Amino acid sequence: MTATVTPYRSTVPAGRAGLTQLIRAEWTKFRTVRGWVIAATAGAVVMVALGLLIANGNDSTVQTSPDSPAVPGHPYIPTGPGGEAVNDSFYLVHQTLDGDGSITTRVSALTARRQARGTDGSIASVPADSLPTWAKAGLIIKANTGQGSVYAAIMVTAGHGVRMQYNYIHDIAGPTGTVSIASPRWLRLVRTGQTIDGYASLNGSSWTRVGTVRLPGLPRSVPAGMFAATPSQSAVLAQGLASSSVGSGAVVATATLDKPDLEGAWSTPGWTGTAIHSATDNTAGSGFQQTDTMYTVTGSGDIGPYVDTGGTPGQLLTGGFAALIVLTVLGVVFVTTEYRRGLIRTSLLLSPRRGRVLAAKAVVLGAVAFVTALLAAAITVPVGEHLEAAKGSFVEPISALTEARVIVGTAALLAVAAVLALAVGTMLRRGAAAVAVVIVLVALPNLLGIAGVLPTGASQWVLRLMPAAALAVQQTVPAYAQVDQTYSPMHGFYPLSPWVGFAVLCVWTALALAAAGYLLRRRDA
16 A cells, blocks of 8 residues: 655745845845945046046137137127027118018029138138038018027028028028029018018019018017128138148128018118127128119128037036946946856846846846936036136036936936946856947947048948937937038937937847846756
């Protein structure tokens, strides 16, 4: 007769290592390894130190007139209605429009000359090889003649056809083509309260509405009339066998317009010319001439966004690259140390679900990286901006929300990159190889773009598809279609919007974690 043996069942509940317990265990492991704590702290310190070094080294000088000595400071940059930095320098020929009304003219020519100062102090007017494509002339209604005030303008341009632009950052495309005596353009602005309509015509009888805009706060009495503007370029004034005279100066645009047809209450008799400019702008050669039926208006400068990546939070956070390398190494060794010492099996014994172990490591590492990077960025940006402002350097005017996005986004970027390093380290189990892979994915594409190694098109695609796209969270100056600028990483511009770029890094990290979790379950007993 065979006896039945009842299996032993312990009365003590089975131990379970849930995610919370695993996180606590991984945090205890992290904080007890002095080298890891020092590495996280060092990354933050390096980030702050480099940022403040950059802020302290951003020296600039300015001349208040062509003959005055250079003094520390930065040229005056006006701000527009939205608080953004803008260019507002041009020549205006105006009367006062009191209430509703309209102004119409025909533009039959847009040409250029260059007013330049040579190294010997001489000033000359020389023919310009070509007009900048955004040289412009036309009609404008402006709240006042102060820089940064609201406005709406309809214009011809040298290379982009007719445009309607308003409040510096807004641009509406109209009919294409360049203006000439054989192919003139008729332009019209109509004011109704705070609404401005812009029209263009090829023949003066059939009109196309280019755009309608509202200018809140537009006073009843405003200056309105004709204008001309164009960006500045450098010029060679004279060149001999042994020497040349090279200077920088304003390219002045000269527009030929018919005498405007006015409707409504225009209270100022005759036309007045005013150079809208700051003390540091070069307005040599600007002015206007009139006959019974024609006006020629000559002006330099520009009306539009001020695009300059100097003085931005992204520039101050350049030290984030050093922090990225430190946190990448930390993320890799956080897991490869256990492989090297044979401790990974001990960690896996704590949980039957091995993916939880990897998740706990990711939570601890990501939290440590985020907190340390957040503290570093929150110190670097405001202190750096204060140092720059105290020295008279340019500080990009941005909203508190945008600055917070840059600070928090940079911390999130470094945290997710550290978790990516953890996942790659889990897959490769080799520290040096894992670090190299993450650097190639996150940092190298941007460095190649800055160095100009890749063609612009290739660089743009790489920064759309690779984890380096996340660096877009640091961009604060938009890319404007109406400003000729090289929009590349070298100048602080990225092809994706900030959070879309960050999402690319998150997708890469999620896929890497999934692959690492799969391999962790398959390879290690």
